[in-house]
Amino acid sequence: MKLDTDFYKRDVLDVAPVLLGKNIVRRFKDGRKEYYVITETEAYRGEEDSACHAHKGRTPRTDVMYYEGGVIYVYLIYGKYWMLNVVTGSENDPQAVLIRGVKEINGPGRVGRQLALDKTFYGEDICASERLWIEDGPKCDIEFTTSSRIGIEYASEEWRLKEWRYILID
Helix, strand or coil: CCCCHHHHCCCCHHHHCCCCCCCCEEEEECCCCEEEEEEEEEECCCCCCCCCHHEEEEEEEEHHCCCCCCCCEEEEEECHHHEEEEECCCCCCCCCCCCEECCEECCCCHHHHHHCCCCHHHECCCCCCEEEEEEECCCCCCCCEEECCCCCCCCCCCHHHHCEEEEEEC
């Protein structure tokens, strides 16, 4: 069952850990549908978070982060990797969850490549999309660990040390 918009309208620190174990569903252009179990996420929370893209305010790149939760935020790094994020929270409160890993695929760049992401996903409603959405996983207790976020050397120490990286324990 697809997650609904109410799921995403919560604070990113509530959404990021509960995405673990859920399934990203991708319908590709050729019609095939693939399922990917989410194994790792990271939370980015508002303009005050110096690791968050919205830290410097609303820009054309971050505009979608200011939407109400439930839309896709993709951005390109190193000119070749599309990173998948899901916006959470309420309108004008920029928050997003980065999908860092899925079962057997580690690293957000690899995830984006496997999902064949591109700029056309930017701002897409993940609840209404027919090509990418998230479904509930099996109904069981999920165990996870936390650590500090990675790849954010530009952020202040206070924000680098936040344990907002969530990793599914097998």
